[in-house]
Amino acid sequence: MSEKVKVEISKELYEKAKKFIEEQGGFNNVEELIEFLLKEILEEEEETPLSEEDEEKVKERLRSLGYI
Amino acid sequence: MVSRPHGGKLIDRTVSSSRRERLLDEARELPRIILNSSLAADVMNIAHGVYSPLEGFMNKEDYEHVLEEMRLSNDLPWTIPIVLDVDKKEISDVKEGDDVALYYNNSPIALLRVEEIYKWDKKRYAFKVFRTIDPEHPGVFKTMKRKEMLVGGPIDLISEIPEPFEKFRLWPKETRILFELKGWKTIAAFQTRNVPHRGHEYVQKAALTFVDGLFINPLVGWKKPGDYKDEVIVEAYQALIKNYYPKDAVVFSVLRMEMRYAGPREAIFHAIVRKNFGATHFIVGRDHAGVGNYYGPYEAWEIFKEFPDLGITPLFVREAFYCKKCGGMVNEKICPHSEKYRIRMSGTKIREMIRRGERPPEYMMRPEVAEVVLRHPNPFV
Numbered sequence A: 001m002s003e004k005v006k007v008e009i010s011k012e013l014y015e016k017a018k019k020f021i022e023e024q025g026g027f028n029n030v031e032e033l034i035e036f037l038l039k040e041i042l043e044e045e046e047e048t049p050l051s052e053e054d055e056e057k058v059k060e061r062l063r064s065l066g067y068i
Numbered sequence B: 001m002v003s004r005p006h007g008g009k010l011i012d013r014t015v016s017s018s019r020r021e022r023l024l025d026e027a028r029e030l031p032r033i034i035l036n037s038s039l040a041a042d043v044m045n046i047a048h049g050v051y052s053p054l055e056g057f058m059n060k061e062d063y064e065h066v067l068e069e070m071r072l073s074n075d076l077p078w079t080i081p082i083v084l085d086v087d088k089k090e091i092s093d094v095k096e097g098d099d100v101a102l103y104y105n106n107s108p109i110a111l112l113r114v115e116e117i118y119k120w121d122k123k124r125y126a127f128k129v130f131r132t133i134d135p136e137h138p139g140v141f142k143t144m145k146r147k148e149m150l151v152g153g154p155i156d157l158i159s160e161i162p163e164p165f166e167k168f169r170l171w172p173k174e175t176r177i178l179f180e181l182k183g184w185k186t187i188a189a190f191q192t193r194n195v196p197h198r199g200h201e202y203v204q205k206a207a208l209t210f211v212d213g214l215f216i217n218p219l220v221g222w223k224k225p226g227d228y229k230d231e232v233i234v235e236a237y238q239a240l241i242k243n244y245y246p247k248d249a250v251v252f253s254v255l256r257m258e259m260r261y262a263g264p265r266e267a268i269f270h271a272i273v274r275k276n277f278g279a280t281h282f283i284v285g286r287d288h289a290g291v292g293n294y295y296g297p298y299e300a301w302e303i304f305k306e307f308p309d310l311g312i313t314p315l316f317v318r319e320a321f322y323c324k325k326c327g328g329m330v331n332e333k334i335c336p337h338s339e340k341y342r343i344r345m346s347g348t349k350i351r352e353m354i355r356r357g358e359r360p361p362e363y364m365m366r367p368e369v370a371e372v373v374l375r376h377p378n379p380f381v
């Protein structure tokens, strides 16, 4: 497990999150839910796009096979 | 938007052409591990990102996590271990940290950096993955015949394996671009190892009604005796799509990967793989990836509850049947009539008819599809 830090959120939101977990399941506690949501948003940035040349190659193949 | 790859990044372990020659020479000097066709397919799938975020064969930590928790050690959902089994004597002069060459059909196809060599308990693997150790189960049978040690570590693909269905084979980086070009925001993937009957068509079209595009992605490769041959599946789908599907709503491509018949666990695995292809939705059938009576008919639906963080939405489409009273294809939920009006689409029944050379009736199988199957002297593995 990696090192943990403290983050403060509003009590209202915390209670809502707790209720959500109780009703929906899937998470053991609010920390887990928050980690999951943050990962979802932040990991979006990680994908490295193909170079233009590679993308052109892919399109060429798709055209030659009749997919586009 | 197409789905984000599992773990956030589409893996690419293919090497550039400039490095290829050098690595091929290097590979010929290295200790060799000989791959069978299923493992060779795994190597290709790792290299082309089908198994993202995996960059190689699993080390012990991931292997154990997947067996016990159905997650990788970083907590990402993953249900089927991707492992490379070897004989002790095959790796007698290999130690951790070495590079080895992976050979298939007498040529080096990849390099593997050996991070870990470890023992596995095949019975425990079978029990966890297949929930049975019955040797009659095709997955268990195959597992028990595997070699005694496992080797984990990242791979680099240096040589592509020729694909008999090259014209119909797309990799994730290709489908992702294709879906974007088509402007599809929601894509439902359909996994299959069968020639399509009317029930499959109904399920696919039910899903397609609610999404932008349908991605039909049959598995080619090892299957159990009695299953359809790959070429029959491919031709049958060509016939079906040509005659009964709107051209712009479907993408058909094959995936070379072995069937494991691991039921619920394999349903999750199949969904993850299709997420890497860019699908946003995954159609989960009744008894998905099941065999015999090892799994309950809806166990493969239940297991999705354990993965709220899967990143691809399962679509649970009920099994379809023909109802004489309704006068068409329907399912449990929308047909009020009793069993005597219902004609079930049984793959087994259809296969028996085909074996006898009979043409399945049109309410079970489209005539163009039946035509393809009957044209093959022996359409079964």
Ligand SMILES: [Zn+2]
Pocket: B323, B324, B325, B326, B327, B330, B335, B336, B337, B341
């Ligand atoms: Zn009815």
